[in-house]
Amino acid sequence: MTVTIRLQRETIDAASVAATMIRGDDGIGAVVTFTGICRSDENGQPIAALTLEHYPGMVEAEIARHVEEACQRWPILNVTIIHRYGRIMPGEVIVLVATASSHREAAFAAASFLMDYLKTRAPFWKQVESAEGTAWVDAKATDDAAAERWSASRPRQRAK
Amino acid sequence: MTVTIRLQRETIDAASVAATMIRGDDGIGAVVTFTGICRSDENGQPIAALTLEHYPGMVEAEIARHVEEACQRWPILNVTIIHRYGRIMPGEVIVLVATASSHREAAFAAASFLMDYLKTRAPFWKQVESAEGTAWVDAKATDDAAAERWSASRPRQRAK
Amino acid sequence: MRVLYFAWVRERVGKAEESIEPPAGVVTVGDLMSWLAARDEQSAYAFENANVIRAAIDHRHVRPDAPIKGASEIAFFPPMTGG
Amino acid sequence: MRVLYFAWVRERVGKAEESIEPPAGVVTVGDLMSWLAARDEQSAYAFENANVIRAAIDHRHVRPDAPIKGASEIAFFPPMTGG
Numbered sequence: 019m020t021v022t023i024r025l026q027r028e029t030i031d032a033a034s035v036a037a038t039m040i041r042g043d044d045g046i047g048a049v050v051t052f053t054g055i056c057r058s059d060e061n062g063q064p065i066a067a068l069t070l071e072h073y074p075g076m077v078e079a080e081i082a083r084h085v086e087e088a089c090q091r092w093p094i095l096n097v098t099i100i101h102r103y104g105r106i107m108p109g110e111v112i113v114l115v116a117t118a119s120s121h122r123e124a125a126f127a128a129a130s131f132l133m134d135y136l137k138t139r140a141p142f143w144k145q146v147e148s149a150e151g152t153a154w155v156d157a158k159a160t161d162d163a164a165a166e167r168w169s170a171s172r173p174r175q176r177a178k
Numbered sequence: 179m180t181v182t183i184r185l186q187r188e189t190i191d192a193a194s195v196a197a198t199m200i201r202g203d204d205g206i207g208a209v210v211t212f213t214g215i216c217r218s219d220e221n222g223q224p225i226a227a228l229t230l231e232h233y234p235g236m237v238e239a240e241i242a243r244h245v246e247e248a249c250q251r252w253p254i255l256n257v258t259i260i261h262r263y264g265r266i267m268p269g270e271v272i273v274l275v276a277t278a279s280s281h282r283e284a285a286f287a288a289a290s291f292l293m294d295y296l297k298t299r300a301p302f303w304k305q306v307e308s309a310e311g312t313a314w315v316d317a318k319a320t321d322d323a324a325a326e327r328w329s330a331s332r333p334r335q336r337a338k
Numbered sequence: 339m340r341v342l343y344f345a346w347v348r349e350r351v352g353k354a355e356e357s358i359e360p361p362a363g364v365v366t367v368g369d370l371m372s373w374l375a376a377r378d379e380q381s382a383y384a385f386e387n388a389n390v391i392r393a394a395i396d397h398r399h400v401r402p403d404a405p406i407k408g409a410s411e412i413a414f415f416p417p418m419t420g421g
Numbered sequence: 422m423r424v425l426y427f428a429w430v431r432e433r434v435g436k437a438e439e440s441i442e443p444p445a446g447v448v449t450v451g452d453l454m455s456w457l458a459a460r461d462e463q464s465a466y467a468f469e470n471a472n473v474i475r476a477a478i479d480h481r482h483v484r485p486d487a488p489i490k491g492a493s494e495i496a497f498f499p500p501m502t503g504g
Contacts, residue, residue, distance in 0.1 A: 033193035036213070040269060044218035050289075051211040052282065053196070054504055058204035070503065071428055073496060076480035101503065109200060113504050122212065123324065126290050129210075133282055133504060139482065141496075142503025143428035154429050157500030164283065214421055230420065231345055233413060236397040261420065273421050293421055299399065301413075302420025303345035314346050317417030 019043075019089075021097045023081050025072065027104040030111040035098055039118045043095045048122040050129040052115045058108035060155065065108065066147045072103040073141035084135045088117070091131070092124035099132065101142065131168055138165040179203075179249075181257045183241050185232065187264040190271040195258055199278045203255045208282040210289040212275045218268035220315065225268065226307045232263040233301035244295045248277070251291070252284035259292065261302065291328055298325040339406070341374075343384070344415035347391060350384035360406075367393045368402035370412065384414075392417060422489070424457075426467070427498035430474060433467035443489075450476045451485035453495065467497075475500060 020042060032053050039049045056068050085097050096118040106112055115132045119125040136142075137158075144155040180202060192213050199209045216228050245257050256278040266272055275292045279285040296302075297318075304315040342355045351374075364373045368388070375385035385391060393400050395409045406412060425438045434457075447456045451471070458468035468474060476483050478492045489495060 032196045036192045036196065036211070040215055044268060047215050047217045049211075049213045049215065051196070051209075051213075052286070053209045053211075054282065055200055055207050055209065057207045057280065072503070073425070073427055073477070073480075073498070076477055076496065079480045080482075108204060120217065122214065122290075122293055126212070126286065126293075130282075130286050133286075137504035138501060140503045141427065141477070141498060141501055143499060144502045145428075154499065155502045157502050161504075232420070233342070233344055233394070233415070236394055236413065239397040240399075297421035298418060300420045301344065301394070301415060301418055303416060304419045305345070314416065315419045317419050321421075 019095055019097075021082075021085055021089075022099070023078060023085065024098075024100045025074070025077055026100065026102055028102075030100050030102060030114050032111055032114050035100070035114060035116055039096050039098065039116050041096075043118070045120050046095050046118045047120050048125040049116060049118045050122070050125040052113075052129050052133055053111045054113040054133075056106045056108050056110050056112055060146045060148070063146075063148050063150070066149075067108070068106045068112070069145045069147070069152075070103045070106060070112070071143045071145070072101075076141050077101070080140050081136070084132055084139065088128045088131055092119065092128045094119050094124060094128050097128070097132075099136075101136070101140070103142070134161070134165040134168065137161040179255055179257075181242075181245055181249075182259070183238060183245065184258075184260045185234070185237055186260065186262060188262075190260050190262060190274050192271055192274055195260070195274060195276055199256050199258065199276050201256075203278070205280050206255050206278045207280050208285040209276060209278045210282070210285040212273075212289050212293050213271045214273040214293070216266045216268050216270050216272055220306045220308075223306075223308050223310070226309075227268070228266045228272070229305045229307070229312075230263045230266060230272070231303045231305065232261075236301050237261070240300050241296070244292060244299065248288045248291055252279065252288045254279050254284060254288050257288070257292075259296070261296070261300070263302070294321070294325040294328065297321040339409060340411045342411065342413040344413065346416055347384050347414050350380060352380045365405055365407070366402060367395070367400055367404050367406060367412070370406055371402070371414070390416065422492060423494045425494065425496040427496065429499055430467050430497050433463060435463045448488055448490070449485060450478070450483055450487045450489060450495070453489055454485070454497070473499065 040046045098116040100114045117125045117128040138161050200206045258276040260274045277285045277288040343351045371385050371388045375382045394413045426434045454468050454471045458465045477496045
């Protein structure tokens with residue numbers, strides 16, 4: 019099993035990742051790749067660019083913890099997560115999550131789980147640049163709800 | 179919106195599809211790509227190759243109907259489905275489903291829905307070649323169950 | 339009426355397609371399977387477990403109780419294993 | 422103890438990080454936010470809605486009732502908007 023986690027300022031070459039996902043394991047029958055793309059508008063307003071701030075050190079640790087949890091929940095054979103930071107133009111890939119497994123259910127579930135957690139737990143903050151200046155993007159309640167649905171099926175954590 | 183459905187004998191270039199998925203719509207924020215890969219074993223037995231038989235004409239019609247249904251259920255902006263037929267070697271891509279939407283939930287759901295239906299409704303039949311000769315692959319009850327889960331949330335069809 | 343066979347149904351029947359003219363009493367897809375099975379040993383073998391065989395009329399999946407009237411192409415095949 | 426600020430918390434506080442030595446009465450993350458907010462106008466503005474601000478101790482998310490004892494790095498930031 020190969021786990022690749024990369025934070026980078028450079029553009030993401032989604033095409034080259036796909037090819038690497040099935041390497042090293044003949045039992046891989048399914049690969050799910052998610053790419054999150056910078057839209058050209060935010061809440062209906064056209065934007066010029068996004069800037070992503072991140073918390074170096076914690077980002078890697080937080081993503082690694084969620085990859086570990088995904089691997090405990092589903093029989094994952096390879097995982098790649100690449101997340102950009104810095105300035106990103108509309109149409110560019112912000113994040114790529116790819117999961118490989120023997121069967122499709124595990125690959126779909128793990129990719130979806132990892133994305134929900136990246137959205138709500140990985141320390142990144144988006145700022146949009148538009149004609150009206152720059153503004154921090156508000157967190158979405160729908161993203162919290164999406165992440166929350168994975169908690170229902172896991173053993174409850176002890177209250178502190 | 180662009181819908182691409184392709185049946186082909188040739189290998190699938192998954193990498194080149196990813197790039198085409200965000201073309202033509204600035205509102206695309208999420209692309210989910212599923213690739214189904216020929217494993218080197220089937221039920222624990224090593225295999226030399228797969229051969230996929232299909233029903234030309236019906237395959238295209240059946241896939242188009244399910245793409246249409248996916249577009250009615252979720253706000254999909256682009257869909258690409260490529261399915262191979264003929265002889266396929268271990269490690270090669272058998273099927274590729276890619277969906278693009280503004281948000282990730284729709285892209286994930288539509289890709290998963292389309293794969294479940296391709297598995298159980300699209301007229302393809304797999305034959306494996308191994309040291310013991312050739313054998314038709316049995317349909318899996320788990321695939322039927324996976325496809326069935328989408329029925330619960332849609333209006334029941336009239337009994338005939 | 340054209341009949342097509344796929345995968346092991348094709349192999350057992352021994353051909354990929356044929357033209358048939360079933361008698362008036364053959365009304366449904368199920369009737370047609372019984373009628374085909376009664377023709378010869380190979381077809382009998384192909385349709386011996388008729389309940390696992392799927393059918394399509396003019397490129398649409400149908401159940402055994404679907405009427406065949408007006409069909410131009412009927413296909414018989416095992417459960418699908420694509421994807 | 423190192424304190425880091427991100428996104429609009431950083432902008433409001435006016436710096437990305439600082440070294441602090443809170444008094445003994447500051448036990449939890451919540452206490453620390455109140456103590457920081459009481460220092461100056463900028464910090465007061467940053468922490469005015471303390472309930473929306475998230476915290477991490479040594480790279481792990483924590484709740485406001487988490488004790489800060491033994492922490493070497495505490496970070497404050499708005500809800501995350503990555504992915």
